[in-house]
Amino acid sequence: MTTLAILTAAGSGTRLGRDLPKALVDLAGFPLVLHAARRLAASGVVDSLVVTCPPGLAVEVGELVAHDPQVGLPVRAVEGGSTRQASVAAGLRLAAADVDVVLVHDAARPLAPPGLVRRVVAAVRQGHAAVVPGLPVVDTVKRVVPTSPDTVTRAEGPLAERVVETPDRGLLRAVQTPQGFDRPVLVRAHEDGARRADAEHLAATDDAGLVEALGLPVHVVAGDDAAMKITTERDLLVAGLLAEEES
Numbered sequence: 001m002t003t004l005a006i007l008t009a010a011g012s013g014t015r016l017g018r019d020l021p022k023a024l025v026d027l028a029g030f031p032l033v034l035h036a037a038r039r040l041a042a043s044g045v046v047d048s049l050v051v052t053c054p055p056g057l058a059v060e061v062g063e064l065v066a067h068d069p070q071v072g073l074p075v076r077a078v079e080g081g082s083t084r085q086a087s088v089a090a091g092l093r094l095a096a097a098d099v100d101v102v103l104v105h106d107a108a109r110p111l112a113p114p115g116l117v118r119r120v121v122a123a124v125r126q127g128h129a130a131v132v133p134g135l136p137v138v139d140t141v142k143r144v145v146p147t148s149p150d151t152v153t154r155a156e157g158p159l160a161e162r163v164v165e166t167p168d169r170g171l172l173r174a175v176q177t178p179q180g181f182d183r184p185v186l187v188r189a190h191e192d193g194a195r196r197a198d199a200e201h202l203a204a205t206d207d208a209g210l211v212e213a214l215g216l217p218v219h220v221v222a223g224d225d226a227a228m229k230i231t232t233e234r235d236l237l238v239a240g241l242l243a244e245e246e247s
């Protein structure tokens with residue numbers, strides 16, 4: 001039985017605002033997607049990769065990853081969908097018959113260390129069907145509602161929102177990738193999620209959320225600051241410093 005990592009790299013990177021897809025943006029001399037693929041491979045617990053690629057770039061990105069000497073794993077590439085959820089589902093359809101554990105990892109988290117990958121896979125192999133890395137939340141988090149029923153978008157102005165709850169942050173976790181799954185559970189979660197996404201036009205922001213919606217348990221292992229997500233230019237700057245520190 002083998003472990004497949006689906007590396008999601010099909011996003012456009014709107015919030016980063018570059019003129020190329022985020023996964024292809026340079027970090028310390030290499031594109032984000034290559035950093036992520038190299039660290040998955042270096043874990044020693046991933047047997048193959050499927051990369052979800054931006055429209056029209058499956059051949060180019062697939063070759064980039066497949067020919068990298070530090071990756072050295074069998075690589076398949078597929079065009080992603082219009083949402084992250086649809087991209088993961090496209091990747092999942094390419095899983096070979098012998099795959100029993102599936103990791104889903106964002107190219108937008110290029111520095112997720114090999115030790116974190118091993119921690120997630122070990123927990124799945126110990127019998128937990130869905131595993132996420134999580135970090136304690138350091139800010140006080142509030143749940144809000146729009147102040148006026150006319151408020152359509154959030155944070156429109158200083159008085160646009162009202163606090164309704166302060167959850168106990170000791171019980172909150174900021175969740176990262178890679179997330180790890182028993183394959184049949186992830187397949188079922190995505191099938192169910194696709195039905196709901198069609199009906200409600202709402203895609204899940206992570207794969208564990210789809211498993212939770214099935215009523216199945218999701219377990220948390222310790223996350224890692226290095227697995228930070230690159231969303232904005234500031235994140236890219238911070239990741240550049242981390243990458244420098246690493247080398």
Ligand SMILES: Nc1ccn([C@@H]2O[C@H](COP(=O)(O)OP(=O)(O)OP(=O)(O)O)[C@@H](O)[C@H]2O)c(=O)n1
Binds near residue numbers: 010011014053081
């Ligand atoms: N249709 C999509 C959207 C996102 N992703 C991937 O999912 C990960 C997390 O998404 P995010 O950080 O939101 O990336 P983007 O969608 O590219 O960013 P933005 O929302 O700013 O456009 C990224 O590795 C991204 O490439 C994907 O494979 N397919």
Ligand SMILES: C[C@](O)(CO)[C@H](O)COP(=O)(O)O
Binds near residue numbers: 084
């Ligand atoms: C999957 C994820 O990285 C977990 O934190 C995150 O949910 C992706 O979110 P995004 O909205 O696609 O950036």
